Amino acid sequence: MKNKKITSLLVSNESQFNRTSNLSSEISAKLANHHLTSNLFQYHSKRVTSNQNGLHKNLDVIVNKHIYHPYQRPIRQHNIVAFNLLYEKFSIGKLPQIILDSCCGTAMSTIALAEKNPDALVVGVDQSIYRLSKNRQSTLLPENCLLIQANCEDIWRLSVEYQLPITHHYIYYPNPWPKSVHLKRRWHGHPVFPYLQPLAKHTILRSNWLLYLAEFARAWELLTGLLFAVNEVSVIEPVTLFEKKYVNSGQAAYELVLSSS
Numbered sequence: 467m468k469n470k471k472i473t474s475l476l477v478s479n480e481s482q483f484n485r486t487s488n489l490s491s492e493i494s495a496k497l498a499n500h501h502l503t504s505n506l507f508q509y510h511s512k513r514v515t516s517n518q519n520g521l522h523k524n525l526d527v528i529v530n531k532h533i534y535h536p537y538q539r540p541i542r543q544h545n546i547v548a549f550n551l552l553y554e555k556f557s558i559g560k561l562p563q564i565i566l567d568s569c570c571g572t573a574m575s576t577i578a579l580a581e582k583n584p585d586a587l588v589v590g591v592d593q594s595i596y597r598l599s600k601n602r603q604s605t606l607l608p609e610n611c612l613l614i615q616a617n618c619e620d621i622w623r624l625s626v627e628y629q630l631p632i633t634h635h636y637i638y639y640p641n642p643w644p645k646s647v648h649l650k651r652r653w654h655g656h657p658v659f660p661y662l663q664p665l666a667k668h669t670i671l672r673s674n675w676l677l678y679l680a681e682f683a684r685a686w687e688l689l690t691g692l693l694f695a696v697n698e699v700s701v702i703e704p705v706t707l708f709e710k711k712y713v714n715s716g717q718a719a720y721e722l723v724l725s726s727s
């Protein structure tokens with residue numbers, strides 16, 4: 467909604483601009499300046515702020531609870547339908563492996579991964595049809611790429627149940643849910659978290675909020691006994707639209723690369 471507002475502001479500035487030829491140069495200059503500032507605002511993305519100043523105090527308790535009490539929520543019908551699309555495409559194709567791009571948004575990263583990995587089926591999952599369909603008319607999907615509208619938590623459980631050969635699982639810029647009270651909405655605080663170990667050999671996350679990845683790493687340690695470090699990455703070519711937005715706003719990008727064994 468916010469983006470829409472910004473876009474329409476830019477569009478109306480543009481048309482205003484074209485009608486200024488007979489205005490005084492002073493007014494034109496003001497409009498030009500406003501136009502420029504609006505463009506800059508496209509990349510003015512706020513840093514994540516939180517009322518937490520370290521790992522959540524209940525992190526270990528919550529993660530351990532989810533490890534010992536499996537997630538019971540019934541899988542929703544629309545996610546079963548989406549999973550069937552994935553299963554069918556994988557079964558009829560001759561590709562030996564799958565790469566998953568969870569919370570893929572507009573699928574910029576999914577398409578790039580598919581182009582880089584022609585011997586894998588690359589699947590982008592997002593719950594938002596608005597994000598998934600953005601730019602779709604203008605961008606053709608590679609043959610080895612599939613986008614599904616679904617909730618990751620159900621796709622992950624079904625993929626584990628059907629033992630899909632997922633080699634790499636990317637989660638780029640998950641929603642941070644920075645308020646302390648929202649720990650359970652972060653993927654490492656969610657009851658589905660234990661499924662992430664059997665889901666894929668390698669799990670790769672990026673975030674502009676270091677604490678999110680630090681918590682994820684701690685939760686992974688509780689789940690697998692394996693300890694991994696979060697690194698800052700220097701981004702030359704952004705892999706996703708959110709990354710582009712954060713990097714252009716001068717924010718750091720962090721990455722966590724995990725193995726399941």
Ligand SMILES: C[S@@+](CC[C@H](N)C(=O)[O-])C[C@H]1O[C@@H](n2cnc3c(N)ncnc32)[C@H](O)[C@@H]1O
Pocket residue numbers: 568569570571572591592593594597616617618619637638639640641706707708709
């Ligand atoms: C911050 S955006 C990042 C999008 C993309 N990865 C990027 O970096 O540009 C987070 C995305 O996660 C999606 N999302 C949030 N919860 C989800 C869920 N449970 N299942 C699937 N997608 C989800 C949202 O619709 C949104 O597109």
